[in-house]
Amino acid sequence: MEHATQVELGRTLFTYIDRGEQARSATPFANPVRDYICRDQAARERDVLFHDHPLLLGMTGDLPNPGDFFTNDFTGRPILVVRGKDGTVNAFLNVCRHRGAKLATADLAQGCAQTGGSFTCPYHGWAYGLDGRLLGVREADAFGEVDRSTHGLRRLAVVERNGFIWVRPGSEEPFDPDVLLGTLAPEMAAYGFERYSHYETRTLRRAMNWKLVIGTFLEGYHIKVLHRNTISSLLLGAQTSFDPYGRHVRMAVPRAGFETLRETPEHERDVLKHTAVVYELFPNTVLVWQGDHMETWRVFPGNTPDESVMHASLYIPEPAATDKAKRHWDRNMKLLLDTVEKEDFPLGEDMQRGFHSGAQDHLLFGRNEPALAHFHRSVHEALGLQEA
Structure with a gap:
């Protein structure tokens, strides 16, 4: 103030x-x-x-380092929020694009989790970058052709500003927190x-x-x-x-x-x-x-x-x-x-x-x-x- x-x-x-x-x-x-x-x-x-x-899902202090992430299912949608390698906060639907498995779990009550450089699906091992890109398909030759450019994580609109992390749970439609406030x-x-x-x-x-x-x-x-x-x-x-x-x-x-x-x-x-x-x-x-x-x-x-x-x-x-x-x-x-x-x-x-x-x-x-x-x-x- x-x-x-x-x-x-x-x-x-x-x-x-x-x-x-x-x-x-x-x-x-x-x-x-x-x-x-x-x-x-x-x-x-x-x-x-x-x-x-748009909802206030976290604070800057919740994700102090690149690779830090938390998840939130309380909006009715599984949400994954992660700080990328460049320091930017990204938000995605926490759903593997292969068979729909949840990629990660990290409730804020346990503090943020640290993933390093990627998320790996616990079901079949598909890997995604901190920017949501599909990095790899396990046993890719046996699985068959996958267009990685269209099988990344579903992105959600997210803005970090003045210590607040805002996410629109339902879409990637952009918004301005200053307009909200x-x-x-x-x-x-x-x-x-x-x-x-x-x-x-x-x-x-x-x-x-x-x-x-x-x-x-x-x-x-x-x-x-x-x-x-x-x-x-x-x-x-x-x-x-x-x-x-x-x-x-x-x-x-x-x-x-x-x-x-x-x-x-x-x-x-x-x-x-x-x-x-x-x-x-x-x-x-x-x-x-x-x-x-x-x-x-x-x-x-x-x-x-x-x-x-x-x-x-x-x-x-x-x-x-x-x-x-x-x-x-x-x-x-x-x-x-x-x-x-x-x-x-x-x-x-x-x-x-x-x-x-x-x-x-x-x-x-x-x-x-x-x-x-x-x-x-x-x-x-x-x-x-x-x-x-």
């Missing part, structure tokens, strides 16, 4: 603190329960949001995430709709109640800001020490150090700036509307080279997971079951929950659904 933007955000948060207020929308928003349980809508979400729409692009670039290192990723599966997972991060209304014994003392959850950027969202929550900034001239203030900044990068990524590091939640639909799967990742400003540093980041990862695993997600799974009870036909998002309403309006708009 640029310093001028930090100063502006700091002014907004101080205004809310002084007035005992937070960002508010004009009216409450009624969101239909069908958003979380309708199979037809879930199918359309897969087609529009997880097939056609719109006016938020300069703010994302200013963080310098391309210099950050991947510390740890966990793969989590939960019995709740993917949008319910996203919603966990988009309001501070629940912090003083649900998190009263954990993170409540660390955050001033009632004084949250809200800024929409097209379909994306920025929500900032001042930390307990935020008031100390009053003693510092504006041009010297490090607002980010004293603020938790939550971005929802449409459609399925939550990025949380935590003062000195960054966490991401990349959330995908499961096999039914009642299921989701996600990558929860921690990225740090420099590699953890000492035991002391590792203990520090382990504590951060534990806090990141404990809060949602022990408090948010069990309640979310109860909510998901309740959606099938017939107790309500809509959820009501209050004026003090504007980011939630904006997210669901954006989903409805992208899907071409009538406004709730």
Whole structure:
């Protein structure tokens, strides 16, 4: 985030603190329960949001070296992302062109894998380069003629920019991440995430709709109640800001020490150090700036509307080279997971079951929950659904 933007955000948060207020929308928003349980809508979400729409599948720190790769099956398509010998990131369908076998497996939860110079199919041994070219057919004379120029891996559109690795799961149709982010692009670039290192990723599966997972991060209304014994003392959850950027969202929550900034001239203030900044990068990524590091939640639909799967990742400003540093980041990862695993997600799974009870036909998002309403309006708009 640029310093001028930090100063502006700091002014907004101080205004809310002084007035005992937070960002508010004009009216409450009624969101239909069908958003979380309708199979037809879930199918359309897969087609529009997880097939056609570019997604943030990784960070530069996930692939530090040529030959590093990871795979992702959560979009409904098997995807292989690899850094080529020239340093360029490539993305392909993770499918051998001979008989359709999966070439490689490397979930980010185990860290990136290293392939060296090629991928070899585990079924019949066909080999592919890091650029997707078919390099060799085992026992080529016996197999017969193969046009290698037309039997390389199916390429997907991928762009690495400002530390983000974006992939369009459904095609090679080009896209521009700066156009996707719109006016938020300069703010994302200013963080310098391309210099950050991947510390740890966990793969989590939960019995709740993917949008319910996203919603966990988009309001501070629940912090003083649900998190009263954990993170409540660390955050001033009632004084949250809200800024929409097209379909994306920025929500900032001042930390307990935020008031100390009053003693510092504006041009010297490090607002980010004293603020938790939550971005929802449409459609399925939550990025949380935590003062000195960054966490991401990349959330995908499961096999039914009642299921989701996600990558929860921690990225740090420099590699953890000492035991002391590792203990520090382990504590951060534990806090990141404990809060949602022990408090948010069990309640979310109860909510998901309740959606099938017939107790309500809509959820009501209050004026003090504007980011939630904006997210669901954006989903409805992208899907071409009538406004709730």
